[in-house]
Amino acid sequence: MSASSLSRIWKVIGCLAICLPLTGCWSRVEINDRAFATMMYVDKGEIEGNVKLALTFALPNRLIPSQGGGGGSGTQGNPYDVVSKEGKNVAIAYRLIQSDLSRKINWGQLRVIVIGEGLAKRGIQPLLEFLAREPDFHLKAYVFITEGETTHLEEAPAVFERLPSEVLREFAKQRTVINTSLKDLLVARYYGNDTIISMLVSPKKKMISEKNKTARWIGTGGAAIIRDGKMSTKMAVNEMRGGLWIMNELKDAVISIHSPTDGGEISYRVVKAATKIKPEVRKDKIVFHITSKAQGDLVSVDSDLNPSDPKQHELVARELSKEVERRIKAALDKTQKIGADSFILGRYLEWNYPKEWKQIKNNWDTIYENQVEFDIRASIEVKSQGTITKSPWERWAG
Amino acid sequence: MTIFRWFKTAKSALGNPGLDPIRSVAGQPNANPQQPSDLEEAIDAPISMEQRIGWYREQFDRCSDVVYFSFVAGAGTACSVIFIQGIINEETLHRQIIEAAMTIRSGESSEQFVRQLFEGRRLPVSSMDITASLTEGLRRILLGEVLLIVDGDARMILFPIEKFAMRAVSNAENEVVIRGPRDAFVEDISTNLTLLRRRLKSPALKTETYFFGKHTQTKVLITYIDGICMEGLVDEVKHRLSRIRIDGVLGSSYIQEAVADNPFSPFPQTMYTERPDVVAGALLEGRVAIFVDSTPMQIIAPVTFYMMMQSAEDYYQNYISATWIRWIRYLYLLISLLLPSLYVAVTTYHPEMLPANLLITVAGSRDIVPFPAIVEAFLMEISFEAIREATVRMPKQIGQAISVIGALVIGTAAVQAGIVSGAMVIIVSITGIASFIIPHYELGLALRVLRFPIMIMAGVFGLLGIVTGIILTFLHLVSLRSFGTPYLTPTAPLVLADWKDVAVRAPWWRMKARPHLYQTDHEKREHFGKPKLPEEEGSS
């Protein structure tokens, strides 16, 4: 028994001794030694060829209603800060920022990347290279392009949310803009590197929340078409909405049409949109059949149309479908004009016609520009007419 | 596998009659496997009473509580009784032995008196024993019996009329239930046995007696239900008991430690209980209960990990709510083991795991704390352990004061002073509550102990360290056995049939078979079918 208990002692000593050198805790970084980057701005630098990187950090000590011990911070100043540096590439700029910070940068919470227009026009590949290699980045991170310089956006206060990154995340979650993630950019590389990224605008506005000072407001506006890794043109908001239809990302949208009867405005809220894309290879061209289905709920009627009349109703529904078709068409035409397969329709071809795709893969951009046709069909069922069945206009008229 | 080999050798040892512990008839104290060494050989009593009393006086030298009383019984026979004051029923002694012996019956000769005395016809007592061995007499006196010496006869009579001071049967204090029976075991073994007998009125309930402790001579009963309990298990229990050599047994845990399979494990390998209904239930499942005198906690063996996660209340409640409560217990078992380490691992290694808003809150609360998370966790956990221990050990009134001070110091003051973070206080409190939810105290203790090494691992390796800790613990549990039954029985090895009382608490009409024990043949229980609805009953 003594030998066995001795061996137990050995075992315990052994475990401890093995643990001892391990107490180095190499990767340990206390939570209060980390700086959580919540948003990343990348733009072209002052010097030609340089990149300007700006990171938004949350400042936890200002976000907590501190009681007593915290040293009375709280309402003073914003609960976040933006640090920006310029470097030859993103990695260098990042090292520069890090060397200026007392805490270690943690990428784990980074969900939004904003690219400045200038850099986007120069090409987003160098940025992608950095983002894709760093293991802490989530491929889920949303990517936006901002109109003008990113600096404007950096200045915009987050009015509704605690942090500006939350604002952009909510934009993406609501799906009112095309939400392009890092993953989509990476996938696009395999199909000619064309894609679409929604754009942000930051107009100046007098803000009541900021004591009536003029400040910038973060808003959405259109999208940028990326051709071969470079931003080539902008897409207007309406066209971008069409894009949402194509990408099957539409959650809800309000579409206004002119009444076929008297040209008054009729607005519908479109929900449950679903789009199917089917390619068809014909002799000399490729046709994409795009079929959209959705449900429309009446929002408002500014015309003499009687929504409870089935005949008129059908008329309006057809008009609504046509409007959607027009929107989709507009979006596609825009991309086709510059030969950028932004919606990556090529992959549908690859999935369904693997052999044909192999032949045309290499000059897909030109084929897309010249030999692709679209057959767009939208069918929107109008189901609900809202709380009231008769239009208030009707009474006045009657 | 070592355990296996050991088991085999144990079996073969059992087969050897030389090592077989001496069987005794129920209720009848028998020759003890372990006697005080200086009295090893039985000394035959000489005929002369004086000589015998002299021998006893010599043995009980300087024992002021031994009473020697000599009297002349009927027909002029000189008798004397030897007993220890205070541990016998003097009333009985007086009325039924001395008074009855002293009555003079006319025409009774001395020889007649002695013959009738030894035949048990002279005295109105319920039980008596005859011995011719001085040493046996000595031992029995110490057990609280009265020794009657008759002059001129080498035989002596022993009257078991012991009466120890004892507590009345009262409410169970540690295993409280709401609906079930309230009575709990007391320190007196015969009372305890009656509590059990009252529940199991069956001749199949066997109780075998042993004595342990060189100086305490503690009575130990092995109880089991013949026909339900495996023979091999009883033999195994006896074999393990037969190895015990000990000075004194002051509580059932002495026996518990002596019969454990793996003496180096923090986990309890036998269960204790103070509730007679729990013992009865265990016996009905085919287990063995070991009663130890002078302790209200009796031992049940074999046990499994999951048995200790069950409370007696589970069986007195509606089975659906009992199942729910059981799941809550499993959840909190994990929490009590892992929560502080998870907190440490997540905040120092994997902050990206927390959703942004929560992360900011946690980071903000930790911002002013001067210690690393692991140190903070250790500090808090250790002070919490101290408070818990202090409250348990102190008298109730002081205990309350301690808990108030503790709550004040740890809860409010420390946070306000910025020494610990508010989040950590929450974590520690939840952990503390979680560890109270585990019904079996010893299991809770084991988990409390294990929490600290896992915390260190979490501090060194984050989640990987926690996983390592869990794996090592699990490996230990998997290799652990309680009297041959693997400790994690229904899950590893998998016995799906037993999940009825582990994953859920099945209703009684579904508990058709007894739980699977090592080598058991898994016998069927008496059971009834699912109760029918009135309309079903009517139609059939």
Add this chain to the structure above:
Amino acid sequence: MVLLILVYLLIFGYEWMFARRKQMDRRSITIVMILLVCGFLYAAIQIVYPYSLTPNPLLQEAFRPLSHMIWRE
């Protein structure tokens, strides 16, 4: 290196105790010890000469012709 020696010493101590407790035969003890020494030597060589031979390049050499056939590179 210090760590390595420490770890190996620990294993050695543990095995030694285990052997004594189990009263293992001489042969088993010798085998275990030889294995320990081999492992230690291998590790030590790898530490002292970081570019010394490991089994992988050897295997890779051995299978080179076959793998060429498969991957046609």
Add this chain to the structure above:
Amino acid sequence: MERIPHSQLIMLLIIFEFTATISFVLGPLAAVSNYDAWIALIAAGMIGWGFAWISYKLAMRRPQQFFVQYGSQIIGRWLHIPLSLLLVFYFLHSASIILREFGDFMVTEYYQQTPIWAVAAVIGLCVACAVRIGFEGIFRCAQGFFFIILGSIFIVPFFINKEMNFAMMSALVKHRELPEILRGAYLASPMYGGIFVILVFFPWIKNGKKTMRSLGLATAVAIFCVLIHLVPAMMIFSPKLVGDLTYPDLELMRYISVGDFLENLDPILVASWSSGIFLTISLYLFCAVFSLSQLLKMPDYKPLSFSVTAIVVTLSITMARSSNELTLYMKHAGMLFAYICQFAIPLLYLTVDTIRGKFQKTKYPAK
């Protein structure tokens, strides 16, 4: 010796087959066989099962004896000893490869500052303890972890179905290229062929005749487990990106988005999955230790566990200088080595035994 029931065998083998596959083979598989990856995977499973069939046939010739002990009766002592040593080396090597890949994974994804030997040593400690506790300890451990590991594997597709692009289904059906399938199967089948380890401890399996069925079931479940990660990964990332990612499964887990709270639970999933890795390494190591002890005619295999684990840990750290080197090795030699050990050696024994049996019918009545 208590024998291993089939439920335990199946559970351990499921874990054994899919944990390493799901994390380390998904990428290369998708890179090589593109949209056909799922067919390649199923084919690989079948091939692996076929390999195990040979070992099973061989083991069934003498169901009461251990392979290492009777092997010399078949092909003679002088051939058997080197071949057995080769097998032992294969087990050790496989264990250290998985250990290395696991270490690489942990170090690149979660513990950038931690040296790889620390990770390897910690897992090594667990593995050594498991082998020390013994054979049934590993199996019971597998049983205990089984539901947790499987549960964490199964919930992933439910949480990411929103992100999947179901239109890709047509591609999964329409693409069919034989060379791609073959290459994929070539890459993945050693992961499934690993189950030939039953040869080593076959006499311990309760009711050995049913083994093939259990192996089939285990393989089928393991294939399914990998598929429910492979197909969503392809649907979300497209096969090319899956092939491009170092650890596609991790990215898949990170893609979970159900509410804010469950968004970043990948470390938890990785934690449960790493217990599967631990079991896989334990089984390989156990086979190595057990065969070695029998080869050296030792009465017990347990004393070897620590020393052999130490060798495995050192081997895993030193075998390649970078993860690139390891990938190259796997591509050029690892698979072939696995094929030789899983397929060629048992086949050799089986053939020789059959031929011998024909000549000496009295000794081994042929079935």
